[in-house]
Amino acid sequence: MDKVIIFDTTLRDGEQSAGAALTISEKLEIARQLEKLGVDVIEAGFPIASPGDLEAVRNISKEIRGSSICALSHAQPQAVDTAWEGIKDAAEPRIHVFLSSSEIHMSHQLRKNRDQVLEQARAMVARAKKHLDNVEFSPMDATRTDRKFLYQLLRAVIDAGATTVNIPDTVGYTMPKEFGSLIQGIKRNVDNIEKAVISVHCHNDLGLAVANSLAAIDSGARQIECTVNGIGERAGNASMEEIVMAIKTRHDLMKYSTDINTERIYKTSRLVSDFTGMYVQPNKAIVGANAFRHESGIHQDGIIKERTTYEIMDPESIGLSGTTLSLGKLSGRHAFRKRLESLGYALSDDEINRTFAAFKELADKKKEITDRDLEAIISEELRTISEIYHLEQVQVSCGDLTMPTASVRLTGPDGKILSDAAQGTGPVDAVYRAINRLVKVPNELIEFSVKSVTEGIDAIGEVTIRIESEGKRYAGRGAHTDIIVASARAYMNALNRLLVTKGE
Ligand SMILES: [Zn+2]
Numbered sequence: 226m227d228k229v230i231i232f233d234t235t236l237r238d239g240e241q242s243a244g245a246a247l248t249i250s251e252k253l254e255i256a257r258q259l260e261k262l263g264v265d266v267i268e269a270g271f272p273i274a275s276p277g278d279l280e281a282v283r284n285i286s287k288e289i290r291g292s293s294i295c296a297l298s299h300a301q302p303q304a305v306d307t308a309w310e311g312i313k314d315a316a317e318p319r320i321h322v323f324l325s326s327s328e329i330h331m332s333h334q335l336r337k338n339r340d341q342v343l344e345q346a347r348a349m350v351a352r353a354k355k356h357l358d359n360v361e362f363s364p365m366d367a368t369r370t371d372r373k374f375l376y377q378l379l380r381a382v383i384d385a386g387a388t389t390v391n392i393p394d395t396v397g398y399t400m401p402k403e404f405g406s407l408i409q410g411i412k413r414n415v416d417n418i419e420k421a422v423i424s425v426h427c428h429n430d431l432g433l434a435v436a437n438s439l440a441a442i443d444s445g446a447r448q449i450e451c452t453v454n455g456i457g458e459r460a461g462n463a464s465m466e467e468i469v470m471a472i473k474t475r476h477d478l479m480k481y482s483t484d485i486n487t488e489r490i491y492k493t494s495r496l497v498s499d500f501t502g503m504y505v506q507p508n509k510a511i512v513g514a515n516a517f518r519h520e521s522g523i524h525q526d527g528i529i530k531e532r533t534t535y536e537i538m539d540p541e542s543i544g545l546s547g548t549t550l551s552l553g554k555l556s557g558r559h560a561f562r563k564r565l566e567s568l569g570y571a572l573s574d575d576e577i578n579r580t581f582a583a584f585k586e587l588a589d590k591k592k593e594i595t596d597r598d599l600e601a602i603i604s605e606e607l608r609t610i611s612e613i614y615h616l617e618q619v620q621v622s623c624g625d626l627t628m629p630t631a632s633v634r635l636t637g638p639d640g641k642i643l644s645d646a647a648q649g650t651g652p653v654d655a656v657y658r659a660i661n662r663l664v665k666v667p668n669e670l671i672e673f674s675v676k677s678v679t680e681g682i683d684a685i686g687e688v689t690i691r692i693e694s695e696g697k698r699y700a701g702r703g704a705h706t707d708i709i710v711a712s713a714r715a716y717m718n719a720l721n722r723l724l725v726t727k728g729e
Pocket of ligand 1: 238395426428457458462
């Protein structure tokens, strides 16, 4: 059976576009999860882009042993050498060099002719090859590149040592049939193509990224570049979970395999969504909240009688627990730990203690605690982000006859207790103003959304915000049954992320 290499670019294409910077420790945490998921290649970043990116790639390379670590590079000597700096400690390092090849990019962006582009690509692949054997090359905007020139370019970079040639649909323009025929054309016309793996990198501008990727596999591509939840530039990249589950579910038509441990898909999706502040739409295939929910009476009736009447995949195959039992006020530590284990969390005793306390507190307010509530507790209590300021207490008075007033108490960097109060146009505004008086970082709130984790009036509210400071955006998340408290936590989370990222 033909294996399809899964190349994940969540930390590069995904992070670059999420509108939210991730801290180095968050990137490392996502890389660990991708390794457990069984990803073959992790594109960890773009080292020349910033010192923080280089540092993150370096840390990931030092720790991750089970996946190949790839660094992206412009076709420039310094970029190639910096990429190598980032990944040289990896168990299986890879450099990914890219250069535009379409007429429109060459004449308007690069201002170079075909011969110059050909020579530059060849020379930079050769330069990368001096550092290591595993080199990938991408002709950017390949789907709008003249075919003859594309074949010529691919032949040249394979001669220079490229072991993977990636065909990006950079602008999300291609159609499945057309893309399939492009890959077949490459197989037929590039005479040294058997020395390299053909890869594809599809964007979702027309909603076709997954369809195009699958068409490419059928035409001979054996590496797919994709991201968790399909995040990425503009409309995003091909979604990993959709590609992997399509191959698995329609194995009758697609005789391929991947090394992905599909039971870890759901948890990976949640982790990426939490850290980037990018919600997964409820109707998203595979990982959306409604993906395995049956509303129609006829469907529900069918599912109860026989699951496969309306379900083509088993929810447990992506790591959604099949159990509907909820925990409640009387559930003990043992039941709590058992349930977390079944959700895939292996927590230390200390972590169990912290989360159990939060669970008990919630159980006092809410009669049924579902798996979604537990996930909210875990991501709230076990944040990997180090807190420079910690929210101790928030108190608000508001209503239609008073001016909303908030008082907050924080622990500062040196452990000192800080407190202040402020008025605002609404309770959240008042809380944010009070926090601003203590944490003096100029920023602008550009996005604020609140949703409930589960149904019911006693549900946990989850607040996601984005703030902007000096041209950079930072996401923040907070959860609590009181949405004002959740809002305050989300703001503290975003401010801490801003401060930590700036210090890196
Ligand atoms: Zn891309």
